[in-house]
Amino acid sequence: MTAQRPRPTAADHAQAAAEHAQLRPCPRCGAQTLVARTPDRVAALDVRADPAPLDPAAEILARLAGRLTWCLARGEHTGDRIRWRGTEHIAGGRCTHTVIADHRCPPQPIQETLL
Numbered sequence: 001m002t003a004q005r006p007r008p009t010a011a012d013h014a015q016a017a018a019e020h021a022q023l024r025p026c027p028r029c030g031a032q033t034l035v036a037r038t039p040d041r042v043a044a045l046d047v048r049a050d051p052a053p054l055d056p057a058a059e060i061l062a063r064l065a066g067r068l069t070w071c072l073a074r075g076e077h078t079g080d081r082i083r084w085r086g087t088e089h090i091a092g093g094r095c096t097h098t099v100i101a102d103h104r105c106p107p108q109p110i111q112e113t114l115l
């Protein structure tokens with residue numbers, strides 16, 4: 001195919017940059033988290049996930065705990081992206097992505113003054 005792509009605009013570049021997964025500290029607990037905008041849903045979602053990869057058992061535990069899990073798609077040219085992990089995608093058995101889960105801040109230690 002030789003169809004010419006339209007020239008990317010500044011807005012396209014900003015959109016692409018927002019989709020790259022980047023390590024950023026969580027503003028609440030300071031933990032290192034992966035943040036990216038995922039373009040897979042009707043409305044783009046801003047995801048903040050723990051960077052630690054999950055094995056299937058850990059993913060089940062995370063989902064039971066009410067956390068969403070995501071595919072981390074690594075791309076040499078496109079950067080890493082966080083992709084929506086739908087049930088068909090999981091059931092399809094072809095997923096070779098790293099699996100990560102939504103970040104949850106750890107419970108803050110309760111500050112008590114012992115008298």
Ligand SMILES: [Zn+2]
Pocket residue numbers: 071089095096097
């Ligand atoms: Zn996947």
Ligand SMILES: [Zn+2]
Pocket residue numbers: 026027028029030031103104105106
């Ligand atoms: Zn946090």
